[in-house]
Amino acid sequence: MSNIQEQINMLIDVQAVEMEILQAGRHIHVLSGETAALDQAVVEREALVAAEKKALEGMKKSYRELESESKINAGMIAKSNQKLRAVKTNKEYQSILKEIDEIRKRNSAVEDRMLEYLETLESAEQTVAEKVTELQDFIEYCRKKQETIAADEQRERQAVEALNAKKTRISVKADPKIIGILEDVKRKVRGMAVVPVQQAICMGCHLNIPAQLFNELQRLDEIRLCPHCHRIIYWKEKDNE
Missing domain, CATH: 1.10.287.1490 (Helix Hairpins)
Incomplete structure (x- = not known):
């Protein structure tokens, strides 16, 4: 992991x-x-x-x-x-x-x-x-x-x-920096601040994210935000099945 x-x-x-x-x-x-x-x-x-x-x-x-x-x-x-x-x-x-x-x-x-x-x-x-x-x-x-x-x-x-x-x-x-990002997102959005992306759709705002961002998200190399609702997004392996 x-x-x-x-x-x-x-x-x-x-x-x-x-x-x-x-x-x-x-x-x-x-x-x-x-x-x-x-x-x-x-x-x-x-x-x-x-x-x-x-x-x-x-x-x-x-x-x-x-x-x-x-x-x-x-x-x-x-x-x-x-x-x-x-x-x-x-x-x-x-x-x-x-x-x-x-x-x-x-x-x-x-x-x-x-x-x-x-x-x-x-x-x-x-x-x-x-x-x-x-x-x-x-x-x-x-x-x-x-x-x-x-x-x-x-x-x-x-x-x-x-x-x-x-x-x-x-x-x-x-990581304190990542916790800081979470707190910042929580101040800006209502409800959940960390949401999954399923089939290239953000489960926070239910909008499609760009294909490039979806590909980058699967790299798991940094924290990324939804370009629409600005929530922290993450990719689940089942999306790759």
Whole structure:
């Protein structure tokens, strides 16, 4: 095997390792996204439950205000009844009776609203209790799910470390100048920087390379680039079969 062929093989190996690192990096990104999505889902559910709790507290406050108003009305009726025992004229008596009747009517409306609130409060309290339980279950589910994701992410990061070490081991054996060419090509092209030529066609851009270049490529005497896409190209022996 010629020295150039050995160098090309090293470049191919480096590229293969880099592709594995890239795929692992993408997987890590997906896992991180899943973790963030679970966090966001918890925040959203917590906000919904908090809103329902706030609405429930608002109803309880309104009920307490009605309850306070009812007590005030009851106190006013009691005072008016005391005044009845002290009146001396029929006109005053009738006036106080009318006042008591108006207070009772107002209080009856208040009590009706209190009953409506009691029915709503009972249903709302049950709903909130169920939502709180569901939220706790969901938080626990997310916690366990994130633990699994974290373990997967840790394995991927360890794999990346191992791949980087493997890449370093390969790279140190390669000619620094050729590694430099590889890095330069990688900055200029997307995807694979080292591609084979099959039947005089560059597998990077899928265009025919000149016949002379194809013949030169088979000499394996130096690194050559595709004249179209500028990737590093190499010839496989099966093309000669």
